[in-house]
Amino acid sequence: MTPTGATADPADRRLETTTTVGTISNPEPATPDSVHLRKAVEAYLGRHPDEREALSKLLAALGRPDDGPSGTPLLGHVTCSAAVVDHDLRVLHIAHRGTGALLVPAGHVEAADRTLLTAALRKVTEATGIPASALSLTPQFLGAPADIIVDESAARPAKGAPAHRHYDFRFVFYLTQEPPPAVVLRDEEVSGCRWLPLGEVASPSLRAKLLGAGLDGRPEPVNASVLIHDGAGRYLLHLRDHRPGIWEPGVFALLGGGRKHTDRTLRETLLRELAEEVPGLRLEGLEPYAVEEATSEDGLRIPLQVFTGRWRGNPDRLPLREGVLLRWFTPDQLERLRLSPGLQDLIHEHASHSATAGEPPASAPPWDEDGTTVLNGVGVHLHLEDDDGRVLLGLRHPASAYAGNTWHFLAGRCEQESALTCLVREAWEEAGLVIDPADVELVHVVHVVDSPDGQPLLQLVFRAHRWKGVPEVREPDKCLAWEWWPRHELPDPIVPYAREAITGILQGRAYTELGWEARP
Known part of the structure; x- marks a missing residue:
């Protein structure tokens, strides 16, 4: 330039x-x-x-x-x-x-x-x-x-x-x-x-x-969504917000979203989007199904990779952070809904070829019979202290789906990976830090639930005794700055369970519960 x-x-x-x-x-x-x-x-x-x-x-x-x-x-x-x-x-x-x-x-x-x-x-x-x-x-x-x-x-x-x-x-x-x-x-x-x-x-x-970009001139999907079914003829649809700036506002659509530069695959795109939109939703049998086409608000042609996945829970118990609601529908109900273009045909096509239509899932996840049990999610957090005993915290972007404009650990949600693998990956992707798992120990666990109907989360806090690199902002859409803070002078606002974890570490406690008093 x-x-x-x-x-x-x-x-x-x-x-x-x-x-x-x-x-x-x-x-x-x-x-x-x-x-x-x-x-x-x-x-x-x-x-x-x-x-x-x-x-x-x-x-x-x-x-x-x-x-x-x-x-x-x-x-x-x-x-x-x-x-x-x-x-x-x-x-x-x-x-x-x-x-x-x-x-x-x-x-x-x-x-x-x-x-x-x-x-x-x-x-x-x-x-x-x-x-x-x-x-x-x-x-x-x-x-x-x-x-x-x-x-x-x-x-x-x-x-x-x-x-x-x-x-x-x-x-x-x-x-x-x-x-x-x-x-x-x-x-x-x-x-x-x-x-x-x-x-x-x-x-x-x-x-x-x-x-230097490795262009090949061939359009390919840059968005990913998932056709969620229960293996018994029902499909989970997402009602989008009806307001300016929302793609396909006010319609029932599939969960998913656009790829980011940090996503290595479209599967990773989908898992990230699900974690942001509906944390706690865990799918079985996630696999590519079809490539569809959509039109963006700007009129661009958008190739869209559609995955399929099975789930059998109660959507009212999921913490929905984007959109209006999630509901189960059968194919015969679709004509009564305002749907994303082409979605009705896609569902009918899947229903007509599904070997499990009308049958229970071949490998049902561990929900109760009424489908209301919610699995606990697992998050990992990096606790770093410099030579002066100060703790590294990041200021989350104002537009973050969770805790915008709030200080927090370097953190991530475990997907299909071990906790330490997730920690090492997040440290590099978010802050450019290289960490050897051999230099890491588990120092605190917070079992937290944010709301009465929210998904319970096990927040694992790991301390790294050694690392390479200087913290830098590598994902500016998620984090605005990394700063070192004295343990007794933490910034405000800070994510509540992060404060509790740091206090627990100072006091030599290994475990904290937070939010359970409001749980029914």
Whole structure:
């Protein structure tokens, strides 16, 4: 990328428009607002931490996550670019009529743009006629910027424009059609177009990012959901919230969600989403079933990997953290519901081919006959003390499904792995710490239940006597900072059971119960 204060490569110049929507110095926040912009920058820096200094002025302008909609004023415009990649790994470039320069479609963020991604898609359609429905996200970049460029623009007194900066957020999309659709030039400033190989992409910064990403040009699923059945003809459906910003609001759908960069597989994506949406839901026989297609709010084509899994519990006893409710339905009830597109056909197809339809599960999980027993979940927590006896805690992101804006241990939920394996993995993924299981001991257990109907959790706290690395924020969408705190001066707010565990460790106790007094 081009650092602030440097001269941008000519290939990095964007088309100019007269709109000032997206100007960071506006007293009223633009759409997308500074919170959305900061999330995009932090997601990018999570993959490119060496560029933090180059983007420091942009971060200063956007303020801290808890500063509200605006930060320190900074004269600059937000623009978005789109690299459209076809099956032959060629990138669409358009020719600027005035300069003849080849560049990817780009332009300013406008008031109607819901997100930066929306702005990039809009510019592709405006310049080339290619609709969002002909594009999909890449598994390498997903919905995060692939590149962020800072470009200095000189003052133009004749137009009353002072010197300012452009902050260009660059996104990457795969074409879902082969051969590529015909390009219909719609922008009066565009004189032609060319498909260039990755090695000839005009922008050096974007070229390096694309070449290093391992692109193959083939769209593949970047979302995962699960068709949950009880083995006896019922299917568990999730009623989504009916509010802006929710994909398919107010409809019954499957549980699941989008892949993150930290997810190694779509199975891992699904397990993470289930842990966030419905902690305590444990499925049997989880396996891939079908690949479906959906359309995002932005109009993108979304290949969706659907898994199947068995469960036989009472959904009213599950702690639902996203959406309105979970309910069992039989296929004959579906026509009375407002469903996610294609879901009715998917369920009928599964029901017609299920060998267990109308029969009890072949290997039933240990629920009571009425299906109300809830299994205990297991969480792992890392207790680190420095040479001064201070404890390492992380400030959770405000948007976290659990304990937003609250200090907590480095922690994770055990899935299909041992507790120590989970601890070692989470330490590396969240903070870049390398821990040898031989240097770890169990120092406290908290058996906690957050609410009368919540899932009981066994929270295991392990102390590591040695480790390698300095704590760093590697998942900015989950954690904002790591800090060392004196054991007798813990921050506020802090997760209650984390405080109880630290107190118990100080007192030499190995076990604490929390929340059970409210349990019926």
